Amino acid sequence: MATPAAVPKVSAVNILDEGGTKSRPIAFIEEFRTPGRTSEVARGIARTFAEAADSYLQFGGSDRFLTPIINHLGGRKMFEIFPFDIKQMSIALYPNHSAATRNRQAITPTRAVFFHAYERGWGPALKIRNFKEDPPARKKAASHAWLHAFIRQAERDGLPHLAALVMFMSQTAARVSEAIDLRWTEVDLLHRSAILLKTKTSTNSRRVMTDQMVARLYPMQEGADPQDRVFRYTSRHSVNERIKAVCARAEIPYKSSHTCGRHAFANNTLALGVDVKTAMDAGGWKSPGVFLGTYVNPMNAGRMVAERLNRYQYDADL
Numbered sequence: 001m002a003t004p005a006a007v008p009k010v011s012a013v014n015i016l017d018e019g020g021t022k023s024r025p026i027a028f029i030e031e032f033r034t035p036g037r038t039s040e041v042a043r044g045i046a047r048t049f050a051e052a053a054d055s056y057l058q059f060g061g062s063d064r065f066l067t068p069i070i071n072h073l074g075g076r077k078m079f080e081i082f083p084f085d086i087k088q089m090s091i092a093l094y095p096n097h098s099a100a101t102r103n104r105q106a107i108t109p110t111r112a113v114f115f116h117a118y119e120r121g122w123g124p125a126l127k128i129r130n131f132k133e134d135p136p137a138r139k140k141a142a143s144h145a146w147l148h149a150f151i152r153q154a155e156r157d158g159l160p161h162l163a164a165l166v167m168f169m170s171q172t173a174a175r176v177s178e179a180i181d182l183r184w185t186e187v188d189l190l191h192r193s194a195i196l197l198k199t200k201t202s203t204n205s206r207r208v209m210t211d212q213m214v215a216r217l218y219p220m221q222e223g224a225d226p227q228d229r230v231f232r233y234t235s236r237h238s239v240n241e242r243i244k245a246v247c248a249r250a251e252i253p254y255k256s257s258h259t260c261g262r263h264a265f266a267n268n269t270l271a272l273g274v275d276v277k278t279a280m281d282a283g284g285w286k287s288p289g290v291f292l293g294t295y296v297n298p299m300n301a302g303r304m305v306a307e308r309l310n311r312y313q314y315d316a317d318l
Helices: 027-032 049-058 066-073 083-093 099-119 144-156 160-172 176-180 211-221 236-250 259-271 276-283 288-295 301-309
Strands: 012-017 020-025 193-196 205-208
Touching (some): 049 066, 049 099, 066 083, 083 099, 144 259, 160 176, 160 236, 176 236, 259 276, 259 288, 276 288
């Protein structure tokens, strides 16, 4: 009886293809050689990117930005795709876009599919590096004085819903898309709260409103249907057009809905002495890096610190 040949240490694997058998060096094969379990790659089964993406979606993965990637890579075997190919695909799909857009809309979804495939033993755990991003330009957030001037002008212009919308965004850190989609069914004036449904992070988020915000909403709610939009606007573009017109009449610098909303919340709450963790939780931020690196841009930071240090006079008696 013949003795089975010992399995050598694998540095290459035979991949079964429609055209026969071909050998290709695959260093990652050792990852799959775990006792009692052999990956599909090691057994000679080659999955395509389209199959991996379909499985990723079936198990709860997000389909956001994935369609053009599947169209580009769908028919290729997972073991035939390398980080260089993914970088080139990102450039081909988004030739005139920033590195941040390529990372968000091409690299991140592709990486997620590859990681899912690796967990199923369908392919390698590729290390796909992001494109180097330029640091975002710091925006000068709307101050309390700017918000005061804007809201008073909007009221003089007969735009109470716009005034309430800007106040809501600046006091809750709601994005303009979340704010204009808010319905009366998600607002609880008695408990001063509003639920933002399916935010950018794909989860519902509860925000607490100020007394003056609630006071503005009470007359707006009278006679409204529960499914009506609270602020009546349906497009963020129309909101920003109205904001620009009001700024011109008030003779104040134009601030976009994001700058007078989410950016204003981050800077104004910290200026009031609220700690970073509390401000992040209240505004729905998950990443301290994003919050501090993108949104927080304190004005007169040196002067503020110096004024606080002035409280301690070292030549005075303790």
